[in-house]
Amino acid sequence: MREVKRSSSGSAPPAKKVHSFFTQPAGGSGAGPSRGTFDKDASASLVHYHYLDPLGDTPPTAPVELVLYDLDGTLIKPSSGAKFPKDRNDWMWWNPIVPKHIKDEIKSGKHVIVLSNQGHKAPKIRNEWRAKLPLISAKLGDLPFRVLGALEKDIYRKPNTGMFDFVAKLYKDRGWEIDMDKVVYVGDAAGRKRDHNNTDLTMALNAGIKFYTPEEHFLGETKAYPHPPDSFRPSNSPALQDNLPPVVPSNTPIARDKMEIVVFTGIPASGKTSFYRRHFTSYEHINQDTLRTRDACVRAARKKLEEGKSVVVDNTNRNKATRAVYVALAKEQGVPIRLFHFTTPPELAKHNNVYRALHAPADEPKRELLPALAFGSYTADFELPKLNEGFEEIRTVNFVWEGDEEQRKLWDRYLQ
Numbered sequence: 001m002r003e004v005k006r007s008s009s010g011s012a013p014p015a016k017k018v019h020s021f022f023t024q025p026a027g028g029s030g031a032g033p034s035r036g037t038f039d040k041d042a043s044a045s046l047v048h049y050h051y052l053d054p055l056g057d058t059p060p061t062a063p064v065e066l067v068l069y070d071l072d073g074t075l076i077k078p079s080s081g082a083k084f085p086k087d088r089n090d091w092m093w094w095n096p097i098v099p100k101h102i103k104d105e106i107k108s109g110k111h112v113i114v115l116s117n118q119g120h121k122a123p124k125i126r127n128e129w130r131a132k133l134p135l136i137s138a139k140l141g142d143l144p145f146r147v148l149g150a151l152e153k154d155i156y157r158k159p160n161t162g163m164f165d166f167v168a169k170l171y172k173d174r175g176w177e178i179d180m181d182k183v184v185y186v187g188d189a190a191g192r193k194r195d196h197n198n199t200d201l202t203m204a205l206n207a208g209i210k211f212y213t214p215e216e217h218f219l220g221e222t223k224a225y226p227h228p229p230d231s232f233r234p235s236n237s238p239a240l241q242d243n244l245p246p247v248v249p250s251n252t253p254i255a256r257d258k259m260e261i262v263v264f265t266g267i268p269a270s271g272k273t274s275f276y277r278r279h280f281t282s283y284e285h286i287n288q289d290t291l292r293t294r295d296a297c298v299r300a301a302r303k304k305l306e307e308g309k310s311v312v313v314d315n316t317n318r319n320k321a322t323r324a325v326y327v328a329l330a331k332e333q334g335v336p337i338r339l340f341h342f343t344t345p346p347e348l349a350k351h352n353n354v355y356r357a358l359h360a361p362a363d364e365p366k367r368e369l370l371p372a373l374a375f376g377s378y379t380a381d382f383e384l385p386k387l388n389e390g391f392e393e394i395r396t397v398n399f400v401w402e403g404d405e406e407q408r409k410l411w412d413r414y415l416q
Contacts, residue, residue, distance in 0.1 A: 035134040036145070046156050046166065047118070047130065047149035051137045054111060054144045055174040063179035064171075067105050068164070070187035070200050071116040071147070074214045075102075076136065088132040097218055099139060106143045114147040115163040115185075117199070126151070153369060155358050158189075159202035159231075159414045164209070183209040186217045190225035198229045202414035205229070232347045234401075234412050240348060244398040247340075254279045254395075259310050261301065261330045265317045265385050266342025267378045268370055269352040271399055272314050275340070278402075283310045298325060305333045319383040327390035336392045339385050344399040346375055354415040361407060 036051035069075050078085040079092040093099055106112055118129055129149070137145040148156075148163045156162035164185075171178050187200025190213050204211035205228075215221040234240050247254060262283065264272045276285060284304040286297050294315075301311045317323050323339070330337035344352070350372070357369040385394055401408060 036137055038130070042148075042166075043156070045150065045152040045154050046163070047147070047151065048166075049130075049133045049149075050144070050146040051134070052142065052144040053146070055171065055176060059175045059177070063177040065110045065179050065182045066167070066184070067110050067112050068167075068183065068185040068209075069112065069114050070185075070189065071114050073188035074186055074200075075114065085128070085132075088128045088135060091132060091136070093139075094214055095218055101218055102140060103143060106140075112145065113167060114145075115158065115167075115203075116147065116149045117158050118149045118151055119153075119157075158199040159206055159416070160358065161203060161207045161413075164203070164207045180209070183207075184212065184217075185209050186212050186214055188214055191229050191231075192225045195225075198226070198231060201225065201227075201229050202231055206413045229414065231414050232351050232416060233414050234348065234351065237345075237348060240345075240399065240401075242400065244400060246398060246400045248396040248398070255282065256310070259305065259308060259335050261305070261326055261333075261335060261337040262310070262312045263317055263323060263326050263337065263339045263391075264312065264314050264342065265323070265339060266397070267344055267346060267349045267382075268316060268374050269349040269356065270342040270344035271352070271397070272342055273365075274402070275342070275397060276312050276314050280310075280312045283312045285314060286311050287314045294322070294325065298329060301326070301329060302333070305329075305335060316378055318378050318381045320385075320389055323385065323389055330390070337390065338393045338395070339391045340395050340397050341385055342397045342399070346379055348399060350375055351415055355411050358415070359407075359410045361403070 036049055037053075039048035039050065042048035072085075073094065075094055075098055076091045077094050078090050080086055080090050082090070085091055102112055118126065120126065120129075133147050136147075148166060150156035150158065150163055154160075154162070156166070168178060185200065185204040185207070187204075189195050189197050189200040190211075191198030191201060192213075201211055213221075213223075213225060216223060228236065262280065264276070266272050273287070276283075284301075286301045286304075288294060288297050291297050291300055297313065297315065301313060304311050313326055315322075317326075327337055353370050353375075356364065356367045360367065385391070387394055401411065403411065
């Protein structure tokens with residue numbers, strides 16, 4: 001019986017102008033052998049190198065098998081024995097068997113592609129890494145070789161699937177079909193004690209492709225890494241329950257007709273601004289991200305109240321002292337003040353932070369990726385809000401996912 005193939009699909013963001021640093025010929029000044037091409041059509045945050053591109057040939061009738069590799073710690077390692085390479089020449093094969101194994105895969109008709117995270121921003125280090133790629137290709141002889149390198153913390157960086165999606169779209173656009181059931185990804189970041197992280201494993205899981213460590217793939221060793229991985233994913237979190245009511249208590253209207261102040265309290269990326277857009281459209285939005293300081297927020301809130309408008313203070317408002325400023329303003333203006341407490345757990349908030357920065361729908365405002373310090377400082381300073389601070393009412397807001405099924409699939413991935 002003929003095996004059913006999963007169709008390949010993928011999307012990539014529009015191409016941006018690429019820095020000339022990555023588009024000069026491979027054999028340019030100090031770049032090593034004049035061999036291969038650095039593609040100008042890739043995003044500014046994605047390096048795309050290829051030698052003897054097989055996609056220039058007529059597509060075969062049968063789907064092609066892909067073998068995807070991480071680079072450092074999987075195919076190569078520093079020949080100096082250092083943790084990081086000194087220059088383009090400081091490399092050797094991870095194991096002597098590697099080049100023969102790769103050559104055999106290519107000669108058997110499989111396409112070999114490298115997906116590598118490269119986070120160092122120093123131009124010299126990036127240049128040396130870029131110049132290394134033709135040298136690696138040369139050691140494989142006249143065989144096709146393709147490398148993608150993610151330079152920034154964006155959709156291309158593993159565990160995100162942007163590099164794999166780029167490959168899938170590239171093949172589809174060239175008329176080649178990928179045998180998705182036989183795609184293999186080999187990487188050393190699998191969450192073992194000696195590994196720096198597990199982003200190779202989680203990228204493979206996000207993409208729905210098979211994963212092996214180099215020890216399994218090249219040496220035939222047995223699996224020896226945590227599976228499922230020890231990383232956050234919403235559907236695996238006991239803290240996230242879809243059956244929770246969004247707001248407690250829920251027997252009265254969320255917004256009111258009479259003028260008031262509403263204060264939000266919650267960790268960053270807990271859904272506060274989305275909640276405002278859904279439920280408080282007639283209220284003025286007071287937010288320190290746009291106004292920059294708390295004093296500016298207080299001045300803006302006072303001005304709107306004096307104009308007869310209700311306000312929502314959409315900040316973290318993490319402790320009693322911060323909230324007391326708005327309680328005092330309510331007394332000054334003679335209006336009631338209520339508080340909505342967003343109870344999103346820290347791990348989910350950190351996950352949402354990455355999701356909204358990289359994958360938020362087009363109709364959502366663009367959000368920057370917040371540093372880890374933003375979450376740690378909130379947790380350290382947080383004080384549970386109480387009615388005796390001066391609030392007329394305190395309501396709890398549970399995090400409940402809202403979005404379509406495709407958005408949920410992206411959100412329910414390993415993102416960190």
